[in-house]
Amino acid sequence: MKSLERSKIKFNAQQPNMLFxxxxxxxxxxxxxxxxxxxxxxxxxxxxNTNKGLGNNTGMGICHSYTEDGRCxxxxxxxxxxxxxxxxxxCVTRKSNDIKRAAFKIQEVVDLTINFYRRNYIEGLFLSSxxxxxxDYTMERLINVAKKLRLEENFNGYIHxxxxxxxxxxxxxxxxxxxxxxxxxIEIPTVSGLKLLAPDKKHEDFIKPMEKVKNEIIQxxxxxxxxxSTPRYAPAGQSTQMIIGxxxxxxxxxxxxxTYYYKKFNMRRVYYSGYVPVLTDxxxxxxxxxxxxxxxxxxxQTDWLLRFxxxxxxxxxxxxHKNLDLDIDPKLSxxxxxxxxxxxxxxxxxxxxxxxxxxxxxxxxYKILEARKFRNLDWSHLKAxxxxxxxxxxxxxxxxxxxxxxxxxxxxxxxxxxxxxxxxYTKHFNQQLSLFS
Amino acid sequence: MNPQTILVYDGTxxxxxxxxxxxxxxxxTDPIIRKRSQTNNQLFTITEDIITKKQQxxxxxxxFKKKTTSNEQRGFFKAFLSExxxxxxxxxxxxxxxxxxxxxxxxxxxxKDILKISQVARMVEREKHRMEAxxxxxxxxxxxxxxxxxxxxxVLPLIIHHFKDRYADxxxxxFDTTRKYGIYYDLNSVxxxxxxxxxxxxxxxxxxxxxxxxxxxxKLWTTYYNNVNIKARKNTKLHVQHLPKRYWxxxxxxx
Ligand code: SF4
Numbered sequence: 001m002k003s004l005e006r007s008k009i010k011f012n013a014q015q016p017n018m019l020f021x022x023x024x025x026x027x028x029x030x031x032x033x034x035x036x037x038x039x040x041x042x043x044x045x046x047x048x049n050t051n052k053g054l055g056n057n058t059g060m061g062i063c064h065s066y067t068e069d070g071r072c073x074x075x076x077x078x079x080x081x082x083x084x085x086x087x088x089x090x091c092v093t094r095k096s097n098d099i100k101r102a103a104f105k106i107q108e109v110v111d112l113t114i115n116f117y118r119r120n121y122i123e124g125l126f127l128s129s130x131x132x133x134x135x136d137y138t139m140e141r142l143i144n145v146a147k148k149l150r151l152e153e154n155f156n157g158y159i160h161x162x163x164x165x166x167x168x169x170x171x172x173x174x175x176x177x178x179x180x181x182x183x184x185x186i187e188i189p190t191v192s193g194l195k196l197l198a199p200d201k202k203h204e205d206f207i208k209p210m211e212k213v214k215n216e217i218i219q220x221x222x223x224x225x226x227x228x229s230t231p232r233y234a235p236a237g238q239s240t241q242m243i244i245g246x247x248x249x250x251x252x253x254x255x256x257x258x259t260y261y262y263k264k265f266n267m268r269r270v271y272y273s274g275y276v277p278v279l280t281d282x283x284x285x286x287x288x289x290x291x292x293x294x295x296x297x298x299x300x301q302t303d304w305l306l307r308f309x310x311x312x313x314x315x316x317x318x319x320x321h322k323n324l325d326l327d328i329d330p331k332l333s334x335x336x337x338x339x340x341x342x343x344x345x346x347x348x349x350x351x352x353x354x355x356x357x358x359x360x361x362x363x364x365x366y367k368i369l370e371a372r373k374f375r376n377l378d379w380s381h382l383k384a385x386x387x388x389x390x391x392x393x394x395x396x397x398x399x400x401x402x403x404x405x406x407x408x409x410x411x412x413x414x415x416x417x418x419x420x421x422x423x424x425y426t427k428h429f430n431q432q433l434s435l436f437s
Numbered sequence: 438m439n440p441q442t443i444l445v446y447d448g449t450x451x452x453x454x455x456x457x458x459x460x461x462x463x464x465x466t467d468p469i470i471r472k473r474s475q476t477n478n479q480l481f482t483i484t485e486d487i488i489t490k491k492q493q494x495x496x497x498x499x500x501f502k503k504k505t506t507s508n509e510q511r512g513f514f515k516a517f518l519s520e521x522x523x524x525x526x527x528x529x530x531x532x533x534x535x536x537x538x539x540x541x542x543x544x545x546x547x548x549k550d551i552l553k554i555s556q557v558a559r560m561v562e563r564e565k566h567r568m569e570a571x572x573x574x575x576x577x578x579x580x581x582x583x584x585x586x587x588x589x590x591x592v593l594p595l596i597i598h599h600f601k602d603r604y605a606d607x608x609x610x611x612f613d614t615t616r617k618y619g620i621y622y623d624l625n626s627v628x629x630x631x632x633x634x635x636x637x638x639x640x641x642x643x644x645x646x647x648x649x650x651x652x653x654x655x656k657l658w659t660t661y662y663n664n665v666n667i668k669a670r671k672n673t674k675l676h677v678q679h680l681p682k683r684y685w686x687x688x689x690x691x692x
Contacts, residue, residue, distance in 0.1 A: 020653050024660050031664040052605040062570045063679070065690055067666040070675030077665065115654050116661075118582065118607055119574045121689070154606070276669050291669050384552055 027112070029102040033082045033093050034128055036276060037162075037185065037241060047180065047235065053154030055117055055124070057180060057236075061158075062123055075158065076116050077126040080104055080141060084130030088198040090187065090246050092278045093130045103132075109145050110153065117157050124158030124180075125149070135166035135205075143171065146178035158236070163213070165205035172212040173233075181236035181268070182213050189257045193247035196283055210265045213238045217266065237268035244299065245292040246275040246284055251324045252317040255302055259313045262306075272299040298324040305331055308362055309355045328414065332358040335395060336410040346398040347376050358417075359392030390420055441469060446487045448472040450517055453525055454494035456487050457532055470525035497532075504535050512558035515565075518591045519557045527553050564588050565595045572600075572611055573689045575655075577646040582609040585638060586687055593620050597627050612638050655689050662690035 047057040063072035081103035087095045113125045127145055131138050142161050149155040161179040175182055184206050188194040191203050213234060220233040240261055258270040274296040277287045305311040316330050325333045335358050344353050354365045364387045371377060376399035383389055394413055397403045442465050446452035456470045516524060531550045574582035593613050597620055612619035621630045632638055685691040
């Protein structure tokens with residue numbers, strides 16, 4: 001086992017403890033600096049284990065552990081270095097911040113990844129970096145790690161590389177040959193916010209690598225149709241992240257930006273990361289300001305509705321409704337604003353409309369469509385299927401004379417729903433977040 | 438009152454299918470199917486020992502396969518592996534309703550046996566995923582990666598494929614300490630293994646055989662785990678919901 005032999009030399013050479021301690025210190029610094037990137041997905045973009053090598057990517061991300069804040073641990077997520085020439089206000093790694101700095105050697109990252117992977121700790125590597133010297137110089141090193149893993153270690157696990165804003169097209173092309181996913185974090189949802197918080201970064205520098213990745217993927221997809229052996233390019237596509245609550249942007253601003261990135265660059269995912277105050281800076285919320293976790297959750301719910309439930313963004317957020325409700329989820333909020341469309345008949349309504357009923361998730365929609373082929377469904381069937389009747393009952397009728405005939409106003413219905421699922425909602429305020437109740 | 442027939446089988450999936458065969462062959466109504474290892478304390482029953490015959494099992498399974506999708510077949514097998522008391526009878530009822538069906542078309546989610554099976558299958562599936570996630574290999578001498586687990590359901594048969602495919606270039610062993618058997622991959626194929634002396638696979642013995650870097654990597658992993666936590670977002674409820682405490686005993690980062 002090649003890699004084991006080599007790493008043995010690394011950690012057990014002359015002064016094993018010193019070396020080990022040094023690696024451990026670097027790991028703690030560079031994991032700590034990378035943790036504010038919330039993307040943990042290792043899903044999408046299958047990669048088979050060829051030639052009996054190490055690892056595969058089944059396309060279904062596995063969370064191997066969870067942090068104490070309840071987030072999925074799926075990847076070894078680290079920075080190659082936290083030295084940086086920039087001074088972005090929202091970032092712990094910024095030049096003017098007085099912190100310990102460290103840098104991994106390329107081989108050290110390779111060894112950690114392989115040894116963690118072999119023990120079933122992780123699905124793969126998510127490598128990002130502070131920018132040292134310039135964008136290309138940094139990107140080249142990230143690519144080298146991925147290249148070594150693929151070519152020398154025969155590694156087929158998941159690799160996510162951060163594209164450094166301003167990287168040249170040639171390097172972006174090379175990155176996609178080894179990485180499953182590439183991402184540039186837009187971080188600040190609006191151009192004006194970016195100007196304020198990262199004055200030396202240019203909006204175009206973020207856009208350029210995104211554009212390149214998108215074009216490469218399109219090109220790959222067309223070429224593959226003609227030549228089977230076309231080398232794969234970033235099979236898990238690209239993603240980006242926005243920080244929430246660092247500048248005064250509205251939920252509408254955020255979701256319109258997200259929609260733009262989904263459409264314009266074929267993003268697989270947009271992540272929303274509630275700003276964690278780490279620095280004192282009068283442009284930013286002060287230290288000790290609570291992380292807007294509930295708001296973050298509502299944004300994810302909205303994102304979900306847009307991607308899987310057939311909603312369009314202006315139905316949920318618009319000029320009269322600029323921010324999401326915190327006390328109810330966006331689907332219920334939409335339903336309450338459109339009570340004229342309800343109740344719907346479970347036995348005849350189409351798929352899109354079923355998906356819009358509060359308390360009915362996509363899985364239940366599918367089951368309803370199957371089950372109603374056999375018989376007209378009544379309340380007991382719906383219960384057995386597992387829909388949340390305590391909410392759905394006000395929006396549907398079924399094969400029963402028993403249903404809510406009373407016309408309720410949106411506000412009184414909201415009160416009833418809040419009351420009879422009280423525990424569920426107060427839980428949200430105890431930071432108990434779930435995607436949909 | 439007619440005495441009820443109890444069909445006793447060896448606990449294997451084939452054995453269970455032979456029970457189904459017998460039910461049809463002898464036109465038994467309302468039988469109870471149970472494993473030999475479960476003791477019988479019911480009066481007024483006829484107990485019949487079912488001998489597992491591969492041929493019969495195959496006949497039943499082929500009949501089932503003709504009328505179901507591969508998804509439904511997997512669901513059926515998973516529900517069986519749940520080992521939930523009485524699951525055999527639910528499976529029998531389910532099979533009966535499938536055999537009556539005329540074609541392969543859609544699933545009737547309002548049939549309660551079908552619903553029950555799909556629920557149990559989902560629980561087993563979840564445990565399978567947990568094992569794929571929570572297995573922690575420890576490297577011992579002779580380049581063998583070892584892990585011990587105690588899953589809620591008998592899911593090792595379901596995870597073989599995943600681990601074989603992923604760790605194709607390393608020898609590994611995953612041992613179920615509750616059911617006292619393991620799956621072992623020797624770089625070629627996966628075999629079911631048991632130990633005459635279970636102490637050969639207890640945590641202490643495994644530790645005694647660690648390769649010299651093992652502890653270092655465990656420490657590095659724990660260091661990593663502790664450093665990715667964001668204290669400002671602490672949420673213990675959510676944490677244990679995702680990572681129930683009963684699994685902590687085999688998680689390196691939680692020891
Ligand atoms: S360039 Fe990146 S690492 Fe450097 S300060 Fe800005 S956000 Fe942080």
